[in-house]
Amino acid sequence: MQRVASRILIVVAAFVIIVTGVLVMKSRNVRTEASGPATSAADLSIKEVELQEESAGGSRWRLVADQAQVFDQEGRTALRKVTVYVNDKEKNWTIVGDEGDLFKESKNLEVRRNVVLTSNDGLRLETSVLRWHGADRRLWTDAPVKIVREGAVVHGTALNVRMDDEATTVKGRVNAQFARGTSK
16 A cells, blocks of 8 residues: 555656646747737738828718738728828818728728727717728717717717718717706
8 A cells, every 4th residue: 555655656746847847948948029010911011001082972081091001802901090081061070090991892991999089079989999881871889989078978888870860879878977067
């Protein structure tokens, strides 16, 4: 019996020594990071991009980005540090975000990370992702939103704006706060 116990002890000690040796060897491996930008499968990379378009209805938009990577097969252009200026009848909007995608055929746009929309009438919208669907003239997100205007603050879990109907819907658990003394 004592012989079996000593053999088990030897096997356990050997196992501990092997595991410790492997962990020490892995921790000593030097990890190197690639210098320069990561390689990409993009068909074309462009710095300082500016695109403009004017529709028959008089709406104009201008998109500016620090960098764009075009993926022809996907029909998508990946954007970094995006700013979109929209002039539509009497209103002007500016949308900024850290990154986004512009889809060639549909001209749909998605802006992500630290997205802020401001308008010339004092509206400010903050979210993590904002999408434009051109065919429906629809601006929407399924991410939480914060809307601020003239002392009013509205929080929701999603947003849907239909430009043609001039209808805006804040979805989910909506929380609205209104400051005293504001007019309009």
